[in-house]
Structures are given as structure tokens and as C-alpha cells.
Amino acid sequence: MRLLPQLLGKAVTGLMRLLTGAQARWVGCGPAPTQRIYFANHTSHGDFVLIWTCLPPSLRAMTRPVAGADYWLAGGLRRYLITNVLNGVLIDRDKATRTRDPIEVILAALGEGWSLIVFPEGTRNVGAELLPFRSGIYHVARQRPEVELVPVWIDNLNRVLPKGDVLPVPLLCSATFGTPTRLREGEGKDAFLARLCRAILALRPA
Amino acid sequence: MIIQREAVLLFAGLAVVLAVATAIGWTLKRFLAEGAPHPTIDNLNARINAWWVMVVVIGLGAALGRTALVVLFALVSFFALREFLTLAPTRRGDHLALSFAFFFVLPVQYYLVAIEWYGLFAIFVPVYVFLALPILAALRSDITRFLERTAVVQWGVMISVYCISHVPALLMLQIPRYEGRSLLLVLFLLAVVQASDVLQYVCGKLFGRRKVAPQLSPSKTLAGLVGGAASAIALGAALGRLTPFGVVGAAGIAAVIVAMGFLGGLVMSAIKRDLGVKDWGAMIEGHGGMLDRLDSVCFAAPVFFHLTRYFYT
Structure with missing residues (x-):
């Protein structure tokens, strides 16, 4: 890795620590170098940076966030960060204009051995309950049943930078990692998605 | 040089006390708990270890001089305020007031300590900030639990910034026949x-x-x-x-x-x-x-x- 992106990576995680404390709570599993898909609730643009910061550096180097191309390619700095520093897997969320199917892009990244961070809600959620999950994670799990699916609850980050505000305020945030799961034999799409949703909600602090 | 000698002696005394505490903690763990996990003894040892870190940090701040000590306590205030406001039941409408507390009030209060402007240091938070915080919250037009939210942010600033800033503010006191100490x-x-x-x-x-x-x-x-x-x-x-x-x-x-x-x-x-x-x-x-x-x-x-x-x- 070149020097500048590496330094910027340190700056990004350092800033995240200063702002939020970035407390990692490994409840259902430990930080292990197995291939995983971390799936989390989505409330803020900082969500995957928080998860990324919570991972030990060795795991961080093998984990890529799956991000919406429409947002991350919109500005010069954003584009540089997501491609060079955060090493994102960019997917096009617009069905009408896209040239590659997101599932295909994600499967290609898994095929290269990367772990991934995904947000099955698909968009930032401002409400208290989770939005209905997109079906993408089901199709990925069916094609790659051996990859561990790790539920993650991101706590408090929506207060740090609410949708529509520009200046973040420093408040303590945590990422809670739950028990890894997989697609079960004969499990249907709706049952699977509902189970993943419950797995995230179960990690929410009382 | 007197000051340095007395401070050094104080830290040396602290190091001896902590060394004794560490030895006691180690003995308890070895013989009473026989190496097995024991909530009270493990917590005691964690506390003693943390004390070593805290004493070293304060010692470094003191050795590096006035500015370092002011910056150190500004950081302490930052962490304290972050803890307080994390648990405080604020709403989206408080975002501006919270940004103001972190990025304006905290640095200004410690700047006043650093330049030794006692008059403004003493009234900045209780007068100006206490009036400004509810104004900033009101600008967002969210009336839900308004009084409670205002009080919570004011208290957070009072405890975490104003009160703690009085520790390094001791450096600005001019006491006759106690200059420089x-x-x-x-x-x-x-x-x-x-x-x-x-x-x-x-x-x-x-x-x-x-x-x-x-x-x-x-x-x-x-x-x-x-x-x-x-x-x-x-x-x-x-x-x-x-x-x-x-x-x-x-x-x-x-x-x-x-x-x-x-x-x-x-x-x-x-x-x-x-x-x-x-x-x-x-x-x-x-x-x-x-x-x-x-x-x-x-x-x-x-x-x-x-x-x-x-x-x-």
C-alpha cells in the first residue's frame, strides 16, 4: 500500500476514535481472520468507518465496505477516500442506469477472498426500527453458503452526525458483534431476512 | 528549583505507595485467589494499574509546564463532556448546542485559563454560555422536553468543563511569598x-x-x-x-x-x-x-x- 492512503487510513480511524471512542464489543464471536460478511444497521455515513475502526488492523486489511456508488463517487475527496483509503466495493443502486448487477460485484469480491461490511437496509435509517432488508444478502448467502454472516449493532452514531447536519459532535459509540450465522438448509428468503434482522436487534443495548 | 524538588518528592512518594499497592495486589492474586479470576481482587489490580498510568500522565503534564497542564485538563474535560452527553437524553434539536459546547465553549474556557483572564474565566460559562445554550436549542424549534434538555446540556458543561477547568486555573493565582509554586x-x-x-x-x-x-x-x-x-x-x-x-x-x-x-x-x-x-x-x-x-x-x-x-x- 502506498504511503498517503496508509496515513489517511490512520487519520480516519484516529478521528473516529477521538470522536466516538469506537468501542468494539465482541459478544458472539472474537476477531478472527475467517472470511466474513459483517451486516449492520445503517444510520449514518460513518457506519462502516466505525466498524472498520473497531476491527484489529490485520482484519481491517482484509475487509472492504460495500458502498453506494451514487454517494461515494459524487465528490473528489469522497471518491479518493472510498477507492484508495477505505478500499470500498462500489455498487450502483440505480436499477435503470447500472451496467453491473450489485450481487455480481459482491460475489466477485468474495471470490477474491475479501471479508465485507454490508448494510442490508440499503439506505440510512432515521427511524427507531430497522427498515425491511434488501434481498441481496440472501442471494449472496445462497451462492457462498460457507461465508460467515456476523450481525453487528451500531450504537449511537446517528447522534454524532444526524442526517442533514454537517458538523459531527463527539459522543461515545460502540459496535457489538454477535454470533456468526449462515443460510440454513431449505430456509426461504423471507424467513432468512427476518432472522438476520432479529439477530441485529438482539444486540441492541437495553 | 525548590518547586521541582518538592514536586519530585511528591511523585517519588506516590511511586512508593503504588509500588506497595502493586505488591499487595500481586500477593492477594497469587495467594488468596490462587491465580483464579476473582472480581474484587482483579478490579483492585486493574485500578492500581490505571493509577500508575494516571500518575505518569499527570507527572508528565506537571514536568512539561503550565501549557501542557492546561492542555491536559482540556483533554480531560473533552473526555468527561463526551461521557456526560453520551448518556444525556438529548434530541436532534440539540445538535447545534452540542457542537457549540464541544468546539467553542471548551476551547475558549481553557484559553481563558491559559491567558489568565480571571474575570471572564469566572463568568464565561455561568453567564454567557448558560444563556447561549438554550438560545441555540430554541433556534431549532424543537419544544419536546425543552427545559429538561437545556438543563442537561448546561449541567454537562458545568461539571465537565467549568468545574474541571478550576484545577489548572489554580496556576493563575498570585499568592504573596508563594510565587512560581x-x-x-x-x-x-x-x-x-x-x-x-x-x-x-x-x-x-x-x-x-x-x-x-x-x-x-x-x-x-x-x-x-x-x-x-x-x-x-x-x-x-x-x-x-x-x-x-x-x-x-x-x-x-x-x-x-x-x-x-x-x-x-x-x-x-x-x-x-x-x-x-x-x-x-x-x-x-x-x-x-x-x-x-x-x-x-x-x-x-x-x-x-x-x-x-x-x-x-
Whole structure:
């Protein structure tokens, strides 16, 4: 890795620590170098940076966030960060204009051995309950049943930078990692998605 | 050079005390717990280890001089405010007020300490900031629980920024025949408050039975309070030579510091129970958060500052 992106990576995680404390709570599993898909609730643009910061550096180097191309390619700095520093897997969320199917892009990244961070809600959620999950994670799990699916609850980050505000305020945030799961034999799409949703909600602090 | 020698002696004494504590902790773990996990002993050892870190950090701040100490306590305030506002039930409409507290109030308050502008330092938060915070919240037009939210942010700033800033503010006091030695006042305050906390904990664990505030703070016992307070006041008297107060004066002031520290601990416990948590955070292993370690300092520092300023300058 070149020097500048590496330094910027340190700056990004350092800033995240200063702002939020970035407390990692490994409840259902430990930080292990197995291939995983971390799936989390989505409330803020900082969500995957928080998860990324919570991972030990060795795991961080093998984990890529799956991000919406429409947002991350919109500005010069954003584009540089997501491609060079955060090493994102960019997917096009617009069905009408896209040239590659997101599932295909994600499967290609898994095929290269990367772990991934995904947000099955698909968009930032401002409400208290989770939005209905997109079906993408089901199709990925069916094609790659051996990859561990790790539920993650991101706590408090929506207060740090609410949708529509520009200046973040420093408040303590945590990422809670739950028990890894997989697609079960004969499990249907709706049952699977509902189970993943419950797995995230179960990690929410009382 | 006198100042350095006295401060060095104080830190050397602390190192000896911590070394003894470490040895005791190690012995307890080895022979009483026989190496197995033991909640009380493990917590004791975590606390002792954290004390080493805290003493080294304060020592470095003191050795590097005035500015370093001001910056150090600005950081302490930052972590304390972050803990307080994390648990505070604020809403989206408070975002502007929260940004203001972190990025304007905190740096300005410590800048005033650094340039020794006492007049504005004393009124900046209680007058200007207390009026500005509700104005900023009102601009967002969210009336839900408005009074409660305003009070919570004001209290957070009061405790975490205003009160804690009185520790480095001791450096600005000009005491006749005590020129250039005010760093010792900082060390005196911290030593007495923290010794009182530690000795209350030790006496409570050894002899304590009757709880003094079962609803607020179940770990505080009468024996702990009496034994801890008496020993901390004795320590204050013993450190009297470091202060401009004399031995009797130092004992009296130590008594006030200990009382404020204890009562401050009670208030902060009440706030924690109200918010439904046991600790403010998890920053300092064995102790909880920054505010768990500093709750008594928050209440003791302003009173110590003003007593010293009124009677000795």
C-alpha cells in the first residue's frame, strides 16, 4: 500500500476514535481472520468507518465496505477516500442506469477472498426500527453458503452526525458483534431476512 | 528549583505507595485467589494499574509546564463532556448546542485559563454560555422536553468543563511569598481528593458494614467515609508544607475538599442512577469512565480555588 492512503487510513480511524471512542464489543464471536460478511444497521455515513475502526488492523486489511456508488463517487475527496483509503466495493443502486448487477460485484469480491461490511437496509435509517432488508444478502448467502454472516449493532452514531447536519459532535459509540450465522438448509428468503434482522436487534443495548 | 524538588518528592512518594499497592495486589492474586479470576481482587489490580498510568500522565503534564497542564485538563474535560452527553437524553434539536459546547465553549474556557483572564474565566460559562445554550436549542424549534434538555446540556458543561477547568486555573493565582509554586496547589488538591477516594474504598472494603447512602451509592459505607476522610485530612495536614496554608490551615482546607468530594460523588451517583447506568464510561480500566474518577474533583476544585483565592491572595 502506498504511503498517503496508509496515513489517511490512520487519520480516519484516529478521528473516529477521538470522536466516538469506537468501542468494539465482541459478544458472539472474537476477531478472527475467517472470511466474513459483517451486516449492520445503517444510520449514518460513518457506519462502516466505525466498524472498520473497531476491527484489529490485520482484519481491517482484509475487509472492504460495500458502498453506494451514487454517494461515494459524487465528490473528489469522497471518491479518493472510498477507492484508495477505505478500499470500498462500489455498487450502483440505480436499477435503470447500472451496467453491473450489485450481487455480481459482491460475489466477485468474495471470490477474491475479501471479508465485507454490508448494510442490508440499503439506505440510512432515521427511524427507531430497522427498515425491511434488501434481498441481496440472501442471494449472496445462497451462492457462498460457507461465508460467515456476523450481525453487528451500531450504537449511537446517528447522534454524532444526524442526517442533514454537517458538523459531527463527539459522543461515545460502540459496535457489538454477535454470533456468526449462515443460510440454513431449505430456509426461504423471507424467513432468512427476518432472522438476520432479529439477530441485529438482539444486540441492541437495553 | 525548590518547586521541582518538592514536586519530585511528591511523585517519588506516590511511586512508593503504588509500588506497595502493586505488591499487595500481586500477593492477594497469587495467594488468596490462587491465580483464579476473582472480581474484587482483579478490579483492585486493574485500578492500581490505571493509577500508575494516571500518575505518569499527570507527572508528565506537571514536568512539561503550565501549557501542557492546561492542555491536559482540556483533554480531560473533552473526555468527561463526551461521557456526560453520551448518556444525556438529548434530541436532534440539540445538535447545534452540542457542537457549540464541544468546539467553542471548551476551547475558549481553557484559553481563558491559559491567558489568565480571571474575570471572564469566572463568568464565561455561568453567564454567557448558560444563556447561549438554550438560545441555540430554541433556534431549532424543537419544544419536546425543552427545559429538561437545556438543563442537561448546561449541567454537562458545568461539571465537565467549568468545574474541571478550576484545577489548572489554580496556576493563575498570585499568592504573596508563594510565587512560581502554584503547581503544588494542583498536586495538593489532586492528592487529597484522590487519596480520600482511595482510602474510603480501602477502609470500606476492610471494615465497612453500614451503608451511608444505600440508594445512591451502595458501595459507600460509614467506616469507609470516616476512616477515608480522617486519613485524607491527615495527609492534607502532612502536605501543609507544600502549601501557603500552614499545617492547621491545610488540614481545614483538606476537610472542605474531602467533604465536597464525597458530596460530589453522591450527586454524580444520583445522576448515574437517574440515567440508568453504573459507570460513566469504560475509558479507565477498573474505575469506569473519566467522570467516575473525577466526580469528586469536579465538586472540590471550584471551592478549593475560591477559598484559596479569597483567603490567600
